[in-house]
Amino acid sequence: MSTKLKLIMNPIAGSGYAVKILPEVLRILERHSYDVQLFKTTMRGDAQKSAADPSDDCQVVIAMGGDGTVNEVVNGVLDSGRDVSVGIIPIGTANVLARELSVPIDYEKSCNIIINGNTKRIDVGRDEHRYFFLMSGVGFDAEVLKLLESSRTGGISMLTYTIPILKTFWNYDFPRFLVEVDGKPLCEGVGFMLVSNTRRYTGPLIITNQARIDDGELDIFIFRGEGKFTLLKYAFGALFRIAHRFNDVTYVRGKEVNVQSLHRKNIPYQMDGDSGGILPQKFTVVPAALSILTLE
Numbered sequence: 001m002s003t004k005l006k007l008i009m010n011p012i013a014g015s016g017y018a019v020k021i022l023p024e025v026l027r028i029l030e031r032h033s034y035d036v037q038l039f040k041t042t043m044r045g046d047a048q049k050s051a052a053d054p055s056d057d058c059q060v061v062i063a064m065g066g067d068g069t070v071n072e073v074v075n076g077v078l079d080s081g082r083d084v085s086v087g088i089i090p091i092g093t094a095n096v097l098a099r100e101l102s103v104p105i106d107y108e109k110s111c112n113i114i115i116n117g118n119t120k121r122i123d124v125g126r127d128e129h130r131y132f133f134l135m136s137g138v139g140f141d142a143e144v145l146k147l148l149e150s151s152r153t154g155g156i157s158m159l160t161y162t163i164p165i166l167k168t169f170w171n172y173d174f175p176r177f178l179v180e181v182d183g184k185p186l187c188e189g190v191g192f193m194l195v196s197n198t199r200r201y202t203g204p205l206i207i208t209n210q211a212r213i214d215d216g217e218l219d220i221f222i223f224r225g226e227g228k229f230t231l232l233k234y235a236f237g238a239l240f241r242i243a244h245r246f247n248d249v250t251y252v253r254g255k256e257v258n259v260q261s262l263h264r265k266n267i268p269y270q271m272d273g274d275s276g277g278i279l280p281q282k283f284t285v286v287p288a289a290l291s292i293l294t295l296e
Contacts, residue, residue, distance in 0.1 A: 014092065071273075149274075217285060220252050
């Protein structure tokens with residue numbers, strides 16, 4: 001008897017690599033008795049809409065693309081209210097969730113994880129509108145994403161971020177914000193903070209090194225320093241995974257995080273690498289919200 005599976009693919013993921021390997025992915029899944037319903041996205045929001053409307057007998061929804069596609073699929077599945085499992089065939093730039101869950105980047109091996117059917121329940125975070133599974137960033141990285149999204153015309157690569165990062169680095173004014181965790185005032189942040197569900201931030205960078213995706217809490221990392229040399233120090237710390245040792249950072253855990261601006265300008269935040277909105281905002285954890293296919 002076949003298993004119903006919805007495969008949601010972003011055709012521009014991996015600069016077209018997703019389209020190239022699609023026939024082989026379909027062959028692998030169909031060879032193992034999966035009845036595959038294929039959906040190809042054409043614009044932002046398509047993956048979420050498709051994932052929110054699985055057929056009644058659909059048991060698995062697969063995101064074939066980068067973290068942006070995975071985010072939309074996760075939001076769609078959670079919006080649907082259905083307890084279907086989510087799988088990943090990672091074809092993106094960073095593939096942060098796949099790396100966090102030890103899902104191989106090789107598509108044949110990631111298909112084998114889907115076929116084996118091992119699932120794990122993971123937490124997700126959310127603001128007042130959407131879910132995130134990696135992190136929300138307030139300030140600096142959200143400003144970078146605003147610049148990137150204003151000029152983006154297609155797929156992205158690590159090089160795509162270079163000019164927005166440099167522009168933000170030179171022009172950033174380190175706005176101040178107030179952070180409250182689980183109803184208690186914590187401290188003021190300057191310029192940048194993370195509300196994380198995972199250890200990995202992007203690529204090789206690990207900032208919230210104690211985070212666990214299934215511990216029922218969010219990890220809050222606040223950068224309190226300011227200035228260009230301090231930004232370089234933080235980048236060095238993230239690259240070598242020692243940022244938590246600096247004396248001008250605050251690192252705590254909690255279930256609810258409220259952040260409000262102490263600055264005249266609007267301070268943006270991002271979620272899973274896409275713009276989220278502006279402060280004030282509340283972030284909460286939803287424990288064990290999602291069933292996801294993993295290696296173990």
